[in-house]
Amino acid sequence: MKLQGLEIARLDNVTKYYRLGEVQITALNGITLVLQEGDFTVIAGPSGSGKSTMLHLLGCIDKPDKGSIIIDGADTTGQSLEELTEVRLKRIGFIFQTFNLVPVLTAFENVELPLLFRQMGHGEIKDRVDEALHKVGLSDRMRHYPSRLSGGQQQRVAIARALVGHPGLILADEPTANLDSKTGSEIIELLLRVNQDERVTILIATHDPAVKGKANNIINIQDGRINELMSL
Amino acid sequence: MKLHKLLRFSFRNLFRNRRRTIITLSVAASGFAAMAIIAGYIDFTFYGLQELTIRNGFTGAGGTGHIQIFSLNALQKEESYPLEFGISDYEAITKGIQTIDGVFFAMPRIEFSGLISNGEKSLSFLGMGVDAKKEADLLSFFGKDMAMKLDNSALYALQDIPNGILLGKDMAKSLNAKRGDTLMLLSTTVDGAVNAIDVTVAGTITTGFKTADRYYLLTHISDAQRVMQTDKVSKIVAVLKDTEYTPIVIPEVSDILNRDFPSHKFAIEGWENLAEYYHAICDLYRIIFSFVGAVVVVIVTLSCTNTMLMSTMERIKEIGTLRAIGVSSKWVTAIFLLEGFLTGIGGVIIGTILKYIISAIINHSWIMMPPPPGMSISYQLQIYPATFFIPLIAIVIISSTTLSSLITLRKVRRISIVEAITHV
Ligand SMILES: Nc1ncnc2c1ncn2[C@@H]1O[C@H](COP(=O)(O)OP(=O)(O)OP(=O)(O)O)[C@@H](O)[C@H]1O
Numbered sequence: 001m002k003l004q005g006l007e008i009a010r011l012d013n014v015t016k017y018y019r020l021g022e023v024q025i026t027a028l029n030g031i032t033l034v035l036q037e038g039d040f041t042v043i044a045g046p047s048g049s050g051k052s053t054m055l056h057l058l059g060c061i062d063k064p065d066k067g068s069i070i071i072d073g074a075d076t077t078g079q080s081l082e083e084l085t086e087v088r089l090k091r092i093g094f095i096f097q098t099f100n101l102v103p104v105l106t107a108f109e110n111v112e113l114p115l116l117f118r119q120m121g122h123g124e125i126k127d128r129v130d131e132a133l134h135k136v137g138l139s140d141r142m143r144h145y146p147s148r149l150s151g152g153q154q155q156r157v158a159i160a161r162a163l164v165g166h167p168g169l170i171l172a173d174e175p176t177a178n179l180d181s182k183t184g185s186e187i188i189e190l191l192l193r194v195n196q197d198e199r200v201t202i203l204i205a206t207h208d209p210a211v212k213g214k215a216n217n218i219i220n221i222q223d224g225r226i227n228e229l230m231s232l
Numbered sequence: 233m234k235l236h237k238l239l240r241f242s243f244r245n246l247f248r249n250r251r252r253t254i255i256t257l258s259v260a261a262s263g264f265a266a267m268a269i270i271a272g273y274i275d276f277t278f279y280g281l282q283e284l285t286i287r288n289g290f291t292g293a294g295g296t297g298h299i300q301i302f303s304l305n306a307l308q309k310e311e312s313y314p315l316e317f318g319i320s321d322y323e324a325i326t327k328g329i330q331t332i333d334g335v336f337f338a339m340p341r342i343e344f345s346g347l348i349s350n351g352e353k354s355l356s357f358l359g360m361g362v363d364a365k366k367e368a369d370l371l372s373f374f375g376k377d378m379a380m381k382l383d384n385s386a387l388y389a390l391q392d393i394p395n396g397i398l399l400g401k402d403m404a405k406s407l408n409a410k411r412g413d414t415l416m417l418l419s420t421t422v423d424g425a426v427n428a429i430d431v432t433v434a435g436t437i438t439t440g441f442k443t444a445d446r447y448y449l450l451t452h453i454s455d456a457q458r459v460m461q462t463d464k465v466s467k468i469v470a471v472l473k474d475t476e477y478t479p480i481v482i483p484e485v486s487d488i489l490n491r492d493f494p495s496h497k498f499a500i501e502g503w504e505n506l507a508e509y510y511h512a513i514c515d516l517y518r519i520i521f522s523f524v525g526a527v528v529v530v531i532v533t534l535s536c537t538n539t540m541l542m543s544t545m546e547r548i549k550e551i552g553t554l555r556a557i558g559v560s561s562k563w564v565t566a567i568f569l570l571e572g573f574l575t576g577i578g579g580v581i582i583g584t585i586l587k588y589i590i591s592a593i594i595n596h597s598w599i600m601m602p603p604p605p606g607m608s609i610s611y612q613l614q615i616y617p618a619t620f621f622i623p624l625i626a627i628v629i630i631s632s633t634t635l636s637s638l639i640t641l642r643k644v645r646r647i648s649i650v651e652a653i654t655h656v
Pocket residue numbers: 018019020025026027045046047048049050051052053054
């Protein structure tokens with residue numbers, strides 16, 4: 001058990017329903033969970049167990065039906081869409097299974113994207129983007145378009161984009177699912193390094209057993225409930 | 233994000249989404265060019281109608297000229313006998329008006345009616361006594377850049393024959409009259425008696441109006457005066473060097489008449505007040521243009537929306553990603569609107585070039601247009617610059633591309649971020 005750190009995010013008795021016609025699906029059922037600064041947590045669970053739903057709620061791109069989500073000490077329950085957007089911009093980094101880079105933008109421009117919407121000078125933006133691309137080892141590819149990059153390289157760009165705003169929390173939904181196992185483990189190594197160097201809290205949803213091995217917390221969920229919580 | 237960053241971002245998107253941009257740009261540009269060319273054609277048509285009204289007229293009663301001068305009484309009261317309110321000092325007035333800068337010439341006209349007979353058959357007529365040479369000049373002077381010639385050969389023929397007369401085509405047929413035949417012209421004199429003179433057929437005229445061709449005839453002014461036993465004329469017509477001078481010359485005519493003929497009250501009318509037919513046709517064209525304009529706007533908006541929507545479906549994931557990483561929907565809206573707006577501007581620029589090229593081709597290919605309604609003269613198709621309409625059309629096009637990005641955005645907004653980022 002490691003030392004009690006600073007709380008970055010918390011799910012408090014969170015329930016999320018989906019409605020499919022007449023049927024109501026309980027995607028998350030009374031989840032309570034705390035993420036602390038520097039955590040490297042993996043959410044594991046079978047398909048449909050609610051991993052993605054949990055990430056979407058923590059990432060403030062969806063709202064729970066019950067319970068509350070606290071990010072950096074602030075309860076997001078009553079916050080306006082504007083405020084949630086601001087939270088996403090400044091406090092959270094997203095990494096997707098399908099990389100989700102903007103195809104018409106170069107690696108540099110993709111990473112730069114979140115900074116364009118912040119009050120930041122040209123020079124500062126450039127420095128930060130260079131730094132982020134350097135961290136993911138793609139300094140020499142910044143003029144490349146996503147279509148000219150391998151899957152692993154695209155995911156690195158996505159990681160740089162998530163890092164560039166210096167968020168406290170990075171959420172990654174199956175970041176290795178579209179990569180071969182070697183590239184996948186390189187991506188996980190990269191995330192681990194980022195986690196250790198920057199003390200960024202990282203939460204990864206995955207099926208991949210290799211990823212589980214690297215985590216310091218593993219949350220197993222099934223049918224929208226946490227059925228096992230392991231701290232290593 | 234500051235405006236310049238936003239502009240750079242939108243420009244970059246437009247340049248890099250080349251296929252989509254090319255499609256929307258061509259739609260906007262062709263819409264602009266189409267409307268500008270239609271406007272140019274209508275401008276040309278208005279000009280053509282205006283000149284036709286002034287030079288030729290539509291009722292057989294001759295062109296209106298630019299300015300007509302009557303006795304004020306002639307407009308306000310009923311005459312108790314022909315030419316009661318005619319103008320007697322017409323020669324002096326004509327000379328006076330001709331001293332004005334911008335006036336090409338002035339000429340008298342007499343309107344009268346009566347019967348014309350070949351000895352066996354008599355027909356009633358409406359006639360006009362004219363200065364044949366000047367009337368011919370009015371016709372030949374027609375639209376310097378219209379490349380359209382009005383036929384004035386009949387008027388030249390009339391000049392050469394004393395006692396000459398030009399008959400409406402159908403009237404000539406009905407009287408079985410040929411060039412050189414002698415006919416008898418009967419009319420009421422100013423004293424109320426009936427008088428007759430012999431006239432010689434100098435030719436026929438076609439007014440373009442079937443009914444007018446059956447009752448209309450032209451004589452020398454001297455013959456009209458002789459049969460009516462008067463030295464007056466009905467009105468004086470001033471022809472200017474350019475139609476645009478009309479509003480400037482009218483007050484000058486008024487000054488000269490007040491100065492030289494203070495005892496006489498005149499009415500002075502510009503051609504626009506004399507041309508009812510012209511206004512009716514212009515209104516009709518305006519309605520047609522508005523309708524065509526509306527159709528073009530709908531087409532541009534729909535095709536731009538369609539293209540943008542198609543590409544937006546490709547971009548849903550992109551937009552979802554932007555929203556997920558913290559780009560506010562306000563910015564997404566701004567980016568969309570700006571892209572639509574810039575497309576509109578680009579469309580207008582390309583459309584302007586396109587319009588100039590197409591107009592130049594049309595104007596140099598000597599396309600002959602069929603005669604306007606009721607007319608028998610064809611003319612060369614021309615596209616005018618229509619400068620007045622261009623800013624208006626530009627606004628319309630830019631609004632419709634911007635509108636189509638708004639419509640697209642509304643569709644995108646309905647999709648939640650979660651749906652959008654997992655969109656395939
Ligand atoms: N938009 C939606 N509409 C209806 N039901 C949904 C929706 N999204 C998710 N669900 C349901 O909610 C439950 C949890 O889904 P979720 O995507 O969170 O699972 P997951 O653990 O991420 O699965 P996977 O490993 O396949 O990605 C599932 O039963 C799923 O069918």
